[in-house]
Amino acid sequence: MTYCVGLKLNAGLVLLSDTRTNAGLDNISTYRKMFHFENPGERVIVIMTAGSLSVTQTTLARLQEAIEAPDADETSSIMRAETMLQVATIIGNTLNRTRRDITEQCRDLSQQASASMIVAGQRAGGTMRLFLIYPEGNFIEATDDTPYLQIGEHKYGKPILDRVVTPETSLSDAKKAVLLSMDSTLRSNLSVGMPLDLAVIERDDCRVSQRRRIDEGDPAFMAMSAAWSAALRDSFVNIQI
Template identity: 70%
Template sequence: MTYCVGLMLNEGLVLLSDSRTNAGVDNIASYRKTYLFEKPGERAIAILTAGSLSVTQTVIAKLQEAIDDPDATGETSIMEAGSMLAVAEIVGNMLSSVSADIQAKMNRMQQSASASMIVAGQRKGGTQRMFLIYPEGNFIEATADTPFIQIGEHKYGKPILDRVITPETSIADGRLAVLLSMDSTLRSNLSVGMPLDLTIIRAGACQISEKSRIDERDPEFMALSEDWSTALRDSFARLRDKRKA
């Protein structure tokens, strides 16, 4: 399993993914689930993936193959597409095609394979946009009313986002919120694991503003996790004492 989250804020896009993949308790590995594509100043695109690794890796490989094609067009390549909506359509069509092909093979083994993706970014002359791509290839878009998207094991990390995130949230606060959202998920679900990949695309930059990998020994994340645990315990104690008064 996995957990990926994306925020669409007025200041920019904040995206975070874990990297754990497991096929049983004794077969655990790490695979990157954030894929970045950019022409600095012209466009920046991030794709976060959850679900069957065979599906997601094939989709990314085929998208890269289309980018590298010397005859690439706006209908085939996400790096030539005329809008982020067109990018979402290309990714959705590719995900649908690959999912159907792999599922046809899996049916013979009475197994299933599916995946979902977050596609976010901005191209020069356009606005930043973020989409949730479903396994069937259809998608929905983040809006001012719902400025974040989650895929994978999302339930543990959702409460803080519901309470904190609005379009007006700063990138600094958004960065903090996704890290706390991930920490809550790491604490509650062993199928989500480090290292983490953090990506920030500032509005109007059309390039990757920040990308970093956070591992188990990262002092900032370790301190943040402990501070969050302490804050929750203290808040619980205050609420308990208030109701006793």
């Protein structure tokens, strides 16, 4: 399983992913699920992935090959596409083609290969965009009404986002919100696991303004987690029925 969450706020984009992959419960590994593509000041794109690792890795490899191809142009390379909508379209098409290829390879198995992605970014002169790309390549976009998108195990971490995140939320509060959302998910689903990858793209910065890997036992994360547990228990005690 996986948990990735992205917020689109007036002040910027905030992205958080876990790193646990598993093939069955007895085969657990750590793989990065957040990928940065940037030409600082001109464009920044961050992709987060959930689903079959062979689909997501092959999709990312194909996107990278298309960037490096001698004949790369605005219809094939996410680093040359003219808008973030075009970036999402290229990624969606690549994901869909990869998913179909691998499903065809695996047709002797009953299982289907599938994956979804969150794509965030901005081009100089354009606006910040945040997309969720479905396995078939179609996508939806975050709006002011619902300024966040999730992929993977989304339920445990959704209530805190619903309660505290609006487009006006500060980047500092947004980091806190995604980390607490992840904390709830880590506690309840063993197939979501540390370390975490956090990225912040400040508005109009067109680069990854902050990036941080949060390892198992990270003192700040542990302190936040413990403080949140204590605050919830205190709140519980003080509620009257």
